Amino acid sequence: xxxxxxxxxxxxxxxxxxxxxxxxxxxxxxxxxxxxxxxxxxxxxxxxxxxxxxxxxxxxxxxxxxxxxxxxxxxxxxxxxxxxxxxxxxxxxxxxxxxxxxxxxxxxxxxxxxxxxxxxxxxxxxxxxxxxxxxxxxxxxxxxxxxxxxxxxxxxxxxxxxxxxxxxxxxxxxxxxxxxxxxxxxxxxxxxxxxxxxxxxxxxxxxxxxxxxxxxxxxxxxxxxxxxxxxxxxxxxxxxxxxxxxxxxxxxxxxxxxxxxxxxxxxxxxxxxxxxxxxxxxxxxxxxxxxxxxxxxxxxxxxxxxxxxxxxxxxxxxxxxxxxxxxxxxxxxxxxxxxxxxxxxxxxxxxxxxxxxxxxxxxxxxxxxxxxxxxxxxxxxxxxxxxxxxxxxxxxxxxxxxxxxxxxxxxxxxxxxxxxxxxxxxxxxxxxxxxxxxxxxxxxxxxxxxxxxxxxxxxxxxxxxxxxxxxxxxxxxxxxxxxxxxxxxxxxxxxxxxxxxxxxxxxxxxxxxxxxxxxxxxxxxxxxxxxxxxxxxxxxxxxxxxxxxxxxxxxxxxxxxxxxxxxxxxxxxxxxxxxxx
Amino acid sequence: xxxxxxxxxxxxxxxxxxxxxxxxxxxxxxxxxxxxxxxxxxxxxxxxxxxxxxxxxxxxxxxxxxxxxxxxxxxxxxxxxxxxxxxxxxxxxxxxxxxxxxxxxxxxxxxxxxxxxxxxxxxxxxxxxxxxxxxxxxxxxxxxxxxxxxxxxxxxxxxxxxxxxxxxxxxxxxxxxxxxxxxxxxxxxxxxxxxxxxxxxxxxxxxxxxxxxxxxxxxxxxxxxxxxxxxxxxxxxxxxxxxxxxxxxxxxxxxxxxxxxxxxxxxxxxxxxxxxxxxxxxxxxxxxxxxxxxxxxxxxxxxxxxxxxxxxxxxxxxxxxxxxxxxxxxxxxxxxxxxxxxxxxxxxxxx
Numbered sequence: 001x002x003x004x005x006x007x008x009x010x011x012x013x014x015x016x017x018x019x020x021x022x023x024x025x026x027x028x029x030x031x032x033x034x035x036x037x038x039x040x041x042x043x044x045x046x047x048x049x050x051x052x053x054x055x056x057x058x059x060x061x062x063x064x065x066x067x068x069x070x071x072x073x074x075x076x077x078x079x080x081x082x083x084x085x086x087x088x089x090x091x092x093x094x095x096x097x098x099x100x101x102x103x104x105x106x107x108x109x110x111x112x113x114x115x116x117x118x119x120x121x122x123x124x125x126x127x128x129x130x131x132x133x134x135x136x137x138x139x140x141x142x143x144x145x146x147x148x149x150x151x152x153x154x155x156x157x158x159x160x161x162x163x164x165x166x167x168x169x170x171x172x173x174x175x176x177x178x179x180x181x182x183x184x185x186x187x188x189x190x191x192x193x194x195x196x197x198x199x200x201x202x203x204x205x206x207x208x209x210x211x212x213x214x215x216x217x218x219x220x221x222x223x224x225x226x227x228x229x230x231x232x233x234x235x236x237x238x239x240x241x242x243x244x245x246x247x248x249x250x251x252x253x254x255x256x257x258x259x260x261x262x263x264x265x266x267x268x269x270x271x272x273x274x275x276x277x278x279x280x281x282x283x284x285x286x287x288x289x290x291x292x293x294x295x296x297x298x299x300x301x302x303x304x305x306x307x308x309x310x311x312x313x314x315x316x317x318x319x320x321x322x323x324x325x326x327x328x329x330x331x332x333x334x335x336x337x338x339x340x341x342x343x344x345x346x347x348x349x350x351x352x353x354x355x356x357x358x359x360x361x362x363x364x365x366x367x368x369x370x371x372x373x374x375x376x377x378x379x380x381x382x383x384x385x386x387x388x389x390x391x392x393x394x395x396x397x398x399x400x401x402x403x404x405x406x407x408x409x410x411x412x413x414x415x416x417x418x419x420x421x422x423x424x425x426x427x428x429x430x431x432x433x434x435x436x437x438x439x440x441x442x443x444x445x446x447x448x449x450x451x452x453x454x455x456x457x458x459x460x461x462x463x464x465x466x467x468x469x470x471x472x473x474x475x476x477x478x479x480x481x482x483x484x485x486x487x488x489x490x491x492x493x494x495x496x497x498x499x500x501x502x503x504x505x506x507x508x509x510x511x512x513x514x515x516x517x518x519x520x521x522x523x524x525x526x527x528x529x530x531x532x533x534x535x536x537x538x539x540x541x542x543x544x545x546x547x548x549x550x551x552x553x554x555x556x557x558x559x560x561x562x563x564x565x566x567x568x569x570x571x572x573x574x575x576x577x578x579x580x581x
Numbered sequence: 582x583x584x585x586x587x588x589x590x591x592x593x594x595x596x597x598x599x600x601x602x603x604x605x606x607x608x609x610x611x612x613x614x615x616x617x618x619x620x621x622x623x624x625x626x627x628x629x630x631x632x633x634x635x636x637x638x639x640x641x642x643x644x645x646x647x648x649x650x651x652x653x654x655x656x657x658x659x660x661x662x663x664x665x666x667x668x669x670x671x672x673x674x675x676x677x678x679x680x681x682x683x684x685x686x687x688x689x690x691x692x693x694x695x696x697x698x699x700x701x702x703x704x705x706x707x708x709x710x711x712x713x714x715x716x717x718x719x720x721x722x723x724x725x726x727x728x729x730x731x732x733x734x735x736x737x738x739x740x741x742x743x744x745x746x747x748x749x750x751x752x753x754x755x756x757x758x759x760x761x762x763x764x765x766x767x768x769x770x771x772x773x774x775x776x777x778x779x780x781x782x783x784x785x786x787x788x789x790x791x792x793x794x795x796x797x798x799x800x801x802x803x804x805x806x807x808x809x810x811x812x813x814x815x816x817x818x819x820x821x822x823x824x825x826x827x828x829x830x831x832x833x834x835x836x837x838x839x840x841x842x843x844x845x846x847x848x849x850x851x852x853x854x855x856x857x858x859x860x861x862x863x864x865x866x867x868x869x870x871x872x873x874x875x876x877x878x879x880x881x882x883x884x885x886x887x888x889x890x891x892x893x894x895x896x897x898x899x900x901x902x903x904x905x906x907x908x909x910x911x912x913x914x915x916x917x918x919x920x921x922x923x924x925x926x927x928x929x930x931x932x
Contacts, residue, residue: 477670483657484631484664484745485735486688495683499674 032406035398042457043413046428047278047420053431054271065265065272074249079276082250085167085239086232092172093228097179098221100322102213104180105187106308109318117565118326119180124561125334126518127174128237128535129554132542133333134161134170135241136340136551141347143336162246170238173329175231179224186220187213188303195308205309219292226288233281234421236521237535241542251277252423252521259427259525267431274424285419334558341552359552370537370553376448377534381517384455388512391456392463393471393505399464400471415461422458422521429454429526448531451523455516462515463508470504503575510568518557584609584775585630585743590639592625592799599625600799602639607743610773614790616780618822622799623779627745630777631664632657644742661688663736663774664745667752669728671720677731678703678716684739691739706734709771710764726757730764737772746778750785762788783823787811795819815859820867827873827910828865829930839866841885841930844906849885853932870913872932875901878925885928889920903928 057064069075100119103109122130138144138161148156161170190213198212199205214221239250249257251273258270311318339350341359348354363370395414399407417425433453434445444450474497482496498505520535527536534557541550587605591598600622607613615623628634629641632654641649643662648655663684671680678700685691685699695702707713710730720728729749736744746765750758766789769776780786786793787807795802795810795818803815814820817828831842831851836858840848851866860867878886887903887910901912901920905928912928920926 475668475670477666477668478672480631480633480657481664481666481670481672481732481735482683483633484660484662485684486658486661486739487683488658488687491687496672500672 031398032402035395035410036406039410039413042453043416043460046425046432046457047416049431050271050274050424050428053268054275056268065268069269069272074254075273075276078249078251078254078273079280081164081239081243081248082233082252082277083280085164085171085250086229088168089171089175089232090225090229092168093176093179094221094225096172096176096325097181097224097228098183098217100176101180101183101187103318103322105184105305107315107318108307108310109315109322111319115322115326117569118330119177121177121330122174123177124514124565125558126237126520126535127170127235128241128520128539129337129518129557130174130333131170131238131241132538132550132554133337134166136547137161137333137336138166143332143339162242164243164246164248166242167239167248167250170242171232171235172228174235174238175228178227178231179221182220182224182227183217184220185303186217188305190216192304192306192308222291223288226284226291230281230284230419230421233277233284234423234521236423236524237539240524240539251280252421255423255427256524259430267427270427271431274421274427278420278424281419281421281424334555337551337558338555340547341555343548346547359548360556363549363553363556367549369532369540372530373532373534373537376451376531377517380448380452380455380519380533381513383452384459384516385509385513387456388460388463389505389509392460392508393467393501395460396464396467396471400468401476411461411464414464417458418461422519423525425458426454426522426525429457429522446526446528446531451526451531451533454522454526455519458522459512459515462511463505466504466508466511467501468504469507470501473504474500503572506571510564514561514564518561584611584644585777586642587626587630588640588642590626590629590636590641592622592629592634593637598799600629600636603799603801605794605801605804607775607777610775612769612776612778612789612791614778614780614786614793615796616783616786616793616823617796617802618781621796623781623796624747625799626796627747627777627779630743631662631745632660658687659689661690661739661742662745663739663741663743665729665732665736665747665749667748669720669732669752671728671731671735673720675719676716677707677712677718677720677723680720680731681706681735681738684735688739695739702738703734706738707731709768710734725753726761729753729761733765733768737768737774740772741774744772744774744776746776748780749778751780751782758785765789787823793823795823797822813856814867817860817863817865817867820860820869824867824869825911826867826869827908828863829868829910830865830908832864833861836861839932841866843885851930851932855932866930866932868910868930868932870900870911872930873903873910873912874929874931875903875912875914875918875920876927876929877920878927882927885930887926887928889922889924889926892920892922 054065055061055063100115104112104115109115136142138159140157140160140162142161144159145157148158160166194216195208195212198208203211234252236252236256239248239253240256242248243250244253255270255273255277258266258273340346342355342357343350344354344356344358365371399411429450430445433442433450435441444453478500479492479497482492487496518535519533520539523533523536524539527533532540534553538550538553538557541547541553585605585607587603590600590603592600603622603626605613605626615626617623625634629636629649630643632649635654636649636651638651640647643660648660672683675683681703682699685695685702703716704713707715710733712727712730712734715723715727720731723731729752732749736746749765750761753761762785765776765778769789778786778790787810790807792804793807793810794804797818803810803819805813810819810823814824814826817826820826820828829839829841831848832840834840834850836856837853839851839853841851842848853866857867875887878884885905887905889901890904890909891900891902893900895913898913898915899918901914903910903912903926910928
């Protein structure tokens with residue numbers, strides 16, 4: 001037998017009948033370069049440009065602009081306000097997010113599904129719309145103060161949302177869902193036996209919470225908190241709407257004013273401020289990495305959603321408190337905003353004879369800018385979503401298949417534009433795409449394509465993360481089973497992988513499209529006439545004092561988001577029934 | 582003509598060498614088990630045969646066709662191999678029928694009669710694995726054992742050249758594992774396909790395989806029939822891994838006499854009937870737990886004295902740990918031999 005083998009073998013080798021089956025193996029190694037080069041160009045190069053510009057002075061490279069700006073009191077005031085707003089809003093988000101997560105994860109509180117959806121709303125509704133809603137509820141002429149004045153019979157100002165305290169409150173309320181979400185998933189994964197063990201050792205329920213549950217949940221709480229902190233630094237809409245009128249600059253609004261104001265060395269000054277903001281944000285990310293590096297929560301332990309504490313008589317109290325909180329922070333502001341949109345002229349009381357549809361008709365039908373912006377935003381959301389969906393899923397697939405250092409590095413690179421504040425990214429995009437390579441001006445600066453590139457760069461990582469979740473869940477063996485069963489590339493993707501990756505891909509698509517559709521920060525820097533977005537138009541209405549128009553458009557946007565959310569929820573339910581049985 | 586040959590194959594992952602120049606022949610209709618602890622390279626070898634990895638050097642031949650060397654590799658989808666995965670790897674969005682019919686639609690050189698009438702072929706296969714009439718179910722509606730049967734049906738439905746199985750029973754419970762062994766043997770008899778079966782469970786390998794390849798650290802430690810592997814281990818590793826052997830210290834007088842070392846006494850000669858030449862250099866005698874008898878100890882008697890350290894009741898047998906001098910020996914006896922913790926026993930070796 002063995003000799004037979006040897007002879008056939010030598011004969012075949014002598015005949016040189018080696019078939020060429022596949023592309024030679026070095027092709028697989030080339031894939032690494034195919035990923036590396038675009039990532040470097042689209043994601044890293046713009047930030048490099050930004051750094052270069054900040055140290056470029058008339059006398060060559062130097063820290064001239066830095067020292068000039070660091071001596072300016074306005075810079076320090078903006079740094080102070082940025083940090084105060086970010087830190088205090090994070091504290092608020094932590095308190096709300098952790099308590100709500102604990103109640104939903106462990107107690108027998110009812111209506112958990114509804115609470116969960118309501119708690120997610122601030123993430124889905126853009127923060128500038130929420131801010132607008134708050135100005136209608138708690139502004140000087142808002143529902144709250146008018147109601148108080150009517151009660152007392154003379155003008156009273158209970159609370160005015162314009163100012164640093166307003167920024168902190170609205171920011172905290174916009175970002176607590178981040179803490180809630182991450183804490184919730186960690187809480188579900190803490191085995192309840194750990195709490196039972198502490199109980200059986202004689203610990204009271206208070207010390208179980210303090211010494212077992214909270215320390216174990218720390219990774220989730222910390223990463224949620226740092227996400228809230230970074231989002232606070234990043235946010236432009238809230239400080240722009242609440243801070244600029246009150247004369248309170250933060251770094252993101254200061255950069256915006258620099259770029260919009262033009263003037264000599266405007267870009268240089270803006271890039272120095274961007275680097276300051278970027279350093280603070282990356283400092284936060286670094287801190288998070290340091291904290292989580294040591295975390296020992298077993299991510300593989302299964303989720304346990306059973307009730308661990310019965311609240312007894314206190315249940316009504318807890319349900320009432322949560323309900324009231326959600327009512328005041330979500331419903332009332334949005335209702336106040338909607339009511340303003342129906343008022344004939346801003347300031348009139350909400351009475352039947354003062355109501356009208358005309359603002360809705362005006363923004364949808366008569367105002368060319370809005371129609372154009374709707375078109376632009378829809379197109380941007382669609383294209384950004386599609387590009388991120390395809391390229392992001394392929395990137396996630398490549399990253400999961402080859403868990404090596406290069407993959408980790410490139411994932412870090414593509415997540416940079418999202419980790420950095422939007423203002424920083426917007427500025428870096430301007431600097432890069434005016435003249436990407438010395439001598440080549442593609443002429444896309446000032447067009448809607450510029451915004452598209454910026455959106456894809458910034459939101460890419462959202463799609464990558466969502467797709468990765470599905471790809472990891474499906475696992476490698478499912479694809480290998482298809483290969484070994486004879487499935488060729490197209491069959492594998494079409495019949496097996498795409499249907500199974502669909503939930504993660506669509507979650508990512510939904511997230512990217514929604515974020516792109518309502519984006520404000522980057523487009524406020526990059527727009528020019530003809531390329532404005534919804535966010536820019538609403539912001540413009542508000543700055544021009546056309547509050548009835550800005551609220552009408554915002555109300556339409558919120559309605560659209562809620563409808564989309566309902567469709568998404570129904571689809572998810574259908575999918576779960578189909579696959580998970 | 583379905584046979585497979587691995588010639589001088591090495592596999593490196595970066596700095597780590599997973600396989601060192603492996604030579605292996607899988608004959609027509611042969612059931613070969615790759616046995617070893619985790620990290621020994623058995624799964625890597627299986628993945629090389631399937632075509633999911635390329636060898637760093639060496640050649641892999643299937644049916645007298647070179648399918649992989651260090652430069653090129655035939656992709657798995659062209660190799661006409663059936664494979665059963667540890668996690669079953671059923672496609673959750675497809676019905677049992679669509680799962681099993683997938684290879685009929687996409688494999689190359691599927692017999693024309695199967696292609697013409699896939700329903701009949703799938704029904705026949707499901708009948709064979711005991712799942713007749715379950716075509717319309719989704720994988721989420723099946724139990725673990727049923728999922729594994731579907732995976733098996735999917736792997737053999739198109740008459741593969743070679744059937745690869747990667748620890749197929751490790752995610753099933755103990756009773757089901759024993760039952761599935763019989764089914765796999767049955768299928769092997771019916772189809773006559775060559776099978777390469779990866780496992781870390783020595784009893785699975787001993788029970789089903791025609792040939793066992795014991796692997797360790799990326800090398801083949803010993804290859805042979807189950808009988809050879811169990812009764813004539815060629816290295817301490819194989820003796821320990823497959824037979825759970827105790828290593829008794831002493832010296833070899835000749836190839837059939839072992840002089841057992843005793844503390845403060847002359848050494849005791851033991852007659853050895855097996856071929857254990859490889860152990861002569863090691864100065865040890867491998868003794869499996871069932872090759873030791875225990876008797877009550879009488880003072881003044883000549884023999885090996887031990888003390889019972891642990892007793893475990895196993896239903897059919899008793900497992901003892903016996904302290905002999907400095908060492909602890911594992912002993913299994915029938916249920917009639919009863920000693921309690923701390924008892925003095927006379928230990929007899931029957932090798």
